[in-house]
Amino acid sequence: MDKxxxxxxxxxxxxxxxxxxxxxxxxEFLTTxxxxxxxxxxxxxxxxxxGPTLLEDxxxxxxxTHFDHERIxxxxxxxxxxxxxxxxEVYEPMTEYTSAKFLQDPEKKTPVFxxxxxxxxxxxxxxxxxxxxxxxxxxxxxxxxxDLVGNNIPVFFIQDAMKFPDFVHAAxxxxxNQMPQASTAHDTLWDFVxxxxxxxxxxxxxxxxxxxxxxxxxMEGFGVNTxxxxxxxxxxxxxxxxxxxxxxxxxxxxxxAQKISGKDPDFHRRxxxxxxxxxxxxxxEFGVQVxxxxxxxxxxxxxxxxxxxxPEEEVPVKIIxxxxxxxxxxxxxxxxxxxxxxxxxxxPGIDFSNDPLLQGRLFSYLDTQLIRLGxxxxxxxxxxxxxAPISNNQREGYHRMTINKGKTSYFPNSVGGNLxxxxxxxxGGYDNYxxxxxxxxxxxxxxxxxxxxxxxxxxxNSMSEPEKEHIIRAFHFxxxxxxxxxxxxxxxxxxxNVDGELAIQIAKxxxxxxxxxxxxxxxxxESPNVSQERTEYAVKDTIKSRKIAILAADGYDHKDVSxxxxxxxxxxxxxxxxxxxxxMLKSSSGEKLEVDKNYLTAASVMYDAVYVPGGKGxxxxxxxxxxxxxxxxxxxxxxxxxxxxxxxxELFKVxxxxxxxxxxxKSTDKVVSDKGVVTVMKGDSSSFNDSFIVAIAKHRHWDRxxxxxxxx
Ligand code: HDE
Numbered sequence: 001m002d003k004x005x006x007x008x009x010x011x012x013x014x015x016x017x018x019x020x021x022x023x024x025x026x027x028e029f030l031t032t033x034x035x036x037x038x039x040x041x042x043x044x045x046x047x048x049x050x051g052p053t054l055l056e057d058x059x060x061x062x063x064x065t066h067f068d069h070e071r072i073x074x075x076x077x078x079x080x081x082x083x084x085x086x087x088x089e090v091y092e093p094m095t096e097y098t099s100a101k102f103l104q105d106p107e108k109k110t111p112v113f114x115x116x117x118x119x120x121x122x123x124x125x126x127x128x129x130x131x132x133x134x135x136x137x138x139x140x141x142x143x144x145x146x147d148l149v150g151n152n153i154p155v156f157f158i159q160d161a162m163k164f165p166d167f168v169h170a171a172x173x174x175x176x177n178q179m180p181q182a183s184t185a186h187d188t189l190w191d192f193v194x195x196x197x198x199x200x201x202x203x204x205x206x207x208x209x210x211x212x213x214x215x216x217x218x219m220e221g222f223g224v225n226t227x228x229x230x231x232x233x234x235x236x237x238x239x240x241x242x243x244x245x246x247x248x249x250x251x252x253x254x255x256x257a258q259k260i261s262g263k264d265p266d267f268h269r270r271x272x273x274x275x276x277x278x279x280x281x282x283x284x285e286f287g288v289q290v291x292x293x294x295x296x297x298x299x300x301x302x303x304x305x306x307x308x309x310x311p312e313e314e315v316p317v318k319i320i321x322x323x324x325x326x327x328x329x330x331x332x333x334x335x336x337x338x339x340x341x342x343x344x345x346x347x348p349g350i351d352f353s354n355d356p357l358l359q360g361r362l363f364s365y366l367d368t369q370l371i372r373l374g375x376x377x378x379x380x381x382x383x384x385x386x387x388a389p390i391s392n393n394q395r396e397g398y399h400r401m402t403i404n405k406g407k408t409s410y411f412p413n414s415v416g417g418n419l420x421x422x423x424x425x426x427x428g429g430y431d432n433y434x435x436x437x438x439x440x441x442x443x444x445x446x447x448x449x450x451x452x453x454x455x456x457x458x459x460x461n462s463m464s465e466p467e468k469e470h471i472i473r474a475f476h477f478x479x480x481x482x483x484x485x486x487x488x489x490x491x492x493x494x495x496x497n498v499d500g501e502l503a504i505q506i507a508k509x510x511x512x513x514x515x516x517x518x519x520x521x522x523x524x525x526e527s528p529n530v531s532q533e534r535t536e537y538a539v540k541d542t543i544k545s546r547k548i549a550i551l552a553a554d555g556y557d558h559k560d561v562s563x564x565x566x567x568x569x570x571x572x573x574x575x576x577x578x579x580x581x582x583x584m585l586k587s588s589s590g591e592k593l594e595v596d597k598n599y600l601t602a603a604s605v606m607y608d609a610v611y612v613p614g615g616k617g618x619x620x621x622x623x624x625x626x627x628x629x630x631x632x633x634x635x636x637x638x639x640x641x642x643x644x645x646x647x648x649x650e651l652f653k654v655x656x657x658x659x660x661x662x663x664x665x666k667s668t669d670k671v672v673s674d675k676g677v678v679t680v681m682k683g684d685s686s687s688f689n690d691s692f693i694v695a696i697a698k699h700r701h702w703d704r705x706x707x708x709x710x711x712x
Pocket of ligand 1: 076081116133136150151164222224306339340358364368369
């Protein structure tokens with residue numbers, strides 16, 4: 001029903017109540033914040049056409065005052081983020097492990113809001129910097145909000161919350177000149193690292209491809225800390241949480257990541273937004289690792305130490321549900337910026353462990369929201385409001401929204417019917433897990449916490465050769481930027497404790513003569529699941545939602561383009577036509593094709609693969625365009641798939657792709673697929689499409705040994 005009519009039919013009280021609930025209900029006219037309709041919002045009230053502005057212009061003052069106060073403090077870490085709405089479904093009742101209601105009924109969808117983020121950069125920094133990514137999920141369960149605030153790397157830099165401010169101070173831009181932005185490639189971070197050998201394991205992950213994800217949709221998530229599941233009988237078990245992306249785990253390469261920071265600083269934000277708009281809903285399976293209480297001390301690591309993984313080969317991940325993100329926020333500030341995750345937001349059936357990092361986090365998140373969101377009522381901001389009813393005696397404070405009725409705000413009371421009252425466990429009251437704790441007050445950590453290098457070595461052992469090469473190159477970049485040679489030397493020495501050969505390789509790139517090789521940690525074990533290439537969760541058989549660039553000019557072969565575009569679309573990928581100018585292209589047979597991007601608004605680094613169709617006119621033009629040749633070279637250098645049909649192959653030849661075999665000239669010749677470069681002269685379009693799709697699904701072709709001979 002029309003809102004205005006509805007308003008007229010209601011009593012004054014009802015109208016007031018309605019406007020309070022929905023202050024924007026009368027949206028046709030521009031009003032002040034007091035609801036007064038404004039007649040002019042362009043010109044301020046003045047004494048005469050050329051006279052001074054009058055202080056009585058309440059609309060001008062209100063408009064500017066609001067603007068002056070529009071910024072809130074950015075998050076002290078994880079300032080830059082992207083949010084999405086969605087839902088969570090459990091696959092089977094988890095009754096044996098936990099009483100949490102949202103983990104019982106496979107028919108039920110629990111609404112969620114997820115915020116992905118980088119950690120170190122300021123709010124306006126670029127998305128594709130080398131950094132950890134936040135993966136925070138707010139479940140709006142029927143028992144209240146549950147926040148699982150995780151990262152895309154399963155371990156952390158430090159073991160104890162006490163060190164967090166020191167760590168963040170060292171990682172953020174330096175104190176004197178506020179440089180560098182969104183980067184750990186500077187002296188104070190590496191000084192901190194070398195003063196804290198417990199960082200070694202996390203640094204290995206941070207130097208790996210994990211720290212430059214291709215997309216928020218293609219990275220894992222981890223709860224990092226150790227939590228507890230508690231079932232209805234009160235039995236507790238230690239657990240760690242995992243998110244496994246159904247599109248697999250994929251990364252950028254470092255050169256690409258750096259270039260994207262300039263070409264499209266919003267790359268990850270845009271990717272998530274566009275995927276959801278196009279109906280490519282990101283999906284992640286939810287998994288738990290479970291350790292029985294009696295097995296607490298069975299492992300060669302302490303299960304409360306957040307710098308250690310529970311190797312998935314030793315403690316398998318049980319997949320228990322799925323998260324789907326299917327709606328973009330309506331308003332970035334109201335939702336993504338104001339969402340307040342608190343590790344202490346927990347529901348019955350889940351509890352904390354004594355992990356000393358987690359214990360500190362329990363304090364920090366609530367505390368930080370008080371300053372960031374301006375007071376203790378931030379739970380009333382729509383994005384933070386639970387779906388479960390709230391009823392307590394906390395009433396006052398800045399920005400109170402709820403108008404509570406009645407006289408009492410204390411318990412017990414006789415005036416207000418003794419309500420609200422605490423709930424028993426049967427009534428859904430949260431019961432803390434009854435853990436027996438005994439001990440002296442002490443500032444110490446357990447012995448196994450002091451093994452800093454075994455799992456760093458486990459990680460190194462588990463990497464594929466290309467992944468190892470990327471890690472070494474990341475050290476060369478990061479430590480290569482460190483000015484103080486003593487710090488660079490200390491880094492080499494620290495990683496000599498992990499692996500002697502790794503230390504030698506680091507030393508080589510950062511201007512330090514390799515110190516005596518210690519041989520590093522004696523660990524020889526591997527954990528393939530920590531490798532993106534080797535993990536059982538690697539997905540390399542779909543091109544769903546990948547982006548393919550098609551390079552063309554006037555005179556392109558229309559048949560070639562349409563059949564490849566159709567095949568890509570059929571496989572769920574998206575193609576963009578790229579040419580020197582936007583507008584329309586004309587094919588050799590007279591058809592028209594709209595150009596999506598020009599060489600200035602697109603770049604190879606923004607795509608997963610490149611296709612060059614035939615058509616003599618088109619190729620003669622492209623061969624003379626440095627931008628087109630650069631596009632091909634860069635794609636090759638970054639080990640991404642390339643495809644060409646007919647005359648399109650000539651562009652690859654001009655680009656001098658080293659050691660690559662192309663399809664021959666005769667129309668009888670078959671499709672040739674060599675190190676991710678797929679070509680066919682004429683004819684067999686369906687086997688070209690199949691081979692090209694297989695090459696794209698593989699994502700990267702690391703076997704291009706001479707890629708570095710290509711200048712791009
Ligand atoms: Fe956080 N962290 N953190 N953190 N963290 C914050 O809370 C903190 C840690 C993580 O999208 C802050 O609302 C301490 C581990 C994410 O809004 C702050 C310690 C993990 C987000 C804070 C840690 C995380 C935050 C800053 C060490 C992975 C962004 C703004 C004891 C499991 C959430 C805010 C969002 C945000 C404190 C360590 C993940 C200051 C003290 C380990 C994803 O409260």
